Amino acid sequence: MAQKATVFKAALQIADIDRGLYADHALTLARHPSETDERMMVRLLAFALCVPADSRYGGLEFAKGMWDPDEPELWQKDLTGRIVQWIEVGQPEERRLAKASGRADRVSVFAFGTSAASWWAGLGSRIARSGNVEAWRVPPEQSRELAGLAARGMQLQLNRQDGVVWVSDDERSVQIAPERMGAT
Numbered sequence: 499m500a501q502k503a504t505v506f507k508a509a510l511q512i513a514d515i516d517r518g519l520y521a522d523h524a525l526t527l528a529r530h531p532s533e534t535d536e537r538m539m540v541r542l543l544a545f546a547l548c549v550p551a552d553s554r555y556g557g558l559e560f561a562k563g564m565w566d567p568d569e570p571e572l573w574q575k576d577l578t579g580r581i582v583q584w585i586e587v588g589q590p591e592e593r594r595l596a597k598a599s600g601r602a603d604r605v606s607v608f609a610f611g612t613s614a615a616s617w618w619a620g621l622g623s624r625i626a627r628s629g630n631v632e633a634w635r636v637p638p639e640q641s642r643e644l645a646g647l648a649a650r651g652m653q654l655q656l657n658r659q660d661g662v663v664w665v666s667d668d669e670r671s672v673q674i675a676p677e678r679m680g681a682t
Contacts, residue, residue, distance in 0.1 A: 501531035506538065508652040512546050515659040519551045527560060536610065536645035540636055541571050541587050543644065543665070543674065544608040546656045548585055550574065555582050563587070570598065589617040592624060599628035607633040609679070610641040618679040626680075633679040643672040 508525040525545070529538045541560070549558045556576045563571035563586070572585040584602035586595070589609050598605045605628075609617060614635045625631050636644075647654065647667050657664045663674040 503528035503530055504650075505529075506648070506650055506652065508542060508654060510542070510546060510652075511655045512549070513655070513657045514546075515657070516661065517551065517658075519549070521549070521551075523549070525560075530565065534645070535648035536641050537587060539644045539648050540608055540610050540641055542654075543636065543656075543663070544585050544587055544606070545572055547608075547658070547663070547676070548572070548574075548583060548606060558583070558585075567594075573602070589614060592621045595621075595625050595631055596628065599625070599630050603630065605631040607631070608636060608676070609633060610636040610638060612638050614638075615679065622680045634676045635679050636674060636676055640672065640674045644674060646670065647672060 506527045506529060508527060510523045510525055512519060512521050512523065527538060527542065545558060556574050558572055558574045561569040561571060561573050563569055570584045571587045573581055574583040576582055581602040582604065584598045584605045586598065586605070586607045590607065595605060595607070618633050618635070622633065644665060647665060647670060653667060655666045661675065663676065665672045665674065
């Protein structure tokens with residue numbers, strides 16, 4: 499029998515000074531059986547850093563990226579169904595990014611782990627012709643610390659100023675400095 503996803507709930511308070519965005523979100527995350535806490539928390543971070551200030555062009559939603567190869571981890575669709583933003587987490591294959599760049603106005607990748615920089619160095623120049631892909635690297639020690647905040651019921655505060663992000667619960671705080679690896 500196949501394992502089922504584990505459900506996590508997150509009450510997320512965002513104070514993003516860089517974007518002038520202040521919002522509260524009640525989120526439900528389904529963690530795939532093969533997904534780690536680290537990856538799930540990077541997905542949550544990607545949501546917080548990319549969520550739009552208003553729903554004029556649709557809201558940002560968790561998609562079925564690990565279950566369905568035709569969907570990203572997160573996406574923002576406008577009211578007509580056009581994909582405004584496609585967000586990947588990890589180190590997706592080149593053809594997946596090429597396909598995404600053809601389907602969406604903008605593609606963002608949040609890579610983590612020790613091999614993220616070399617992964618991007620190997621494909622960044624080839625994906626450059628698409629013109630709408632940006633890649634961010636979460637340093638491995640920071641993504642591991644972020645994973646330590648994972649809990650089935652989370653109450654998190656996320657503050658961003660001058661490109662530095664602090665994610666806190668009632669007991670701990672993690673500082674994250676996402677590094678832009680490239681944009682096409």
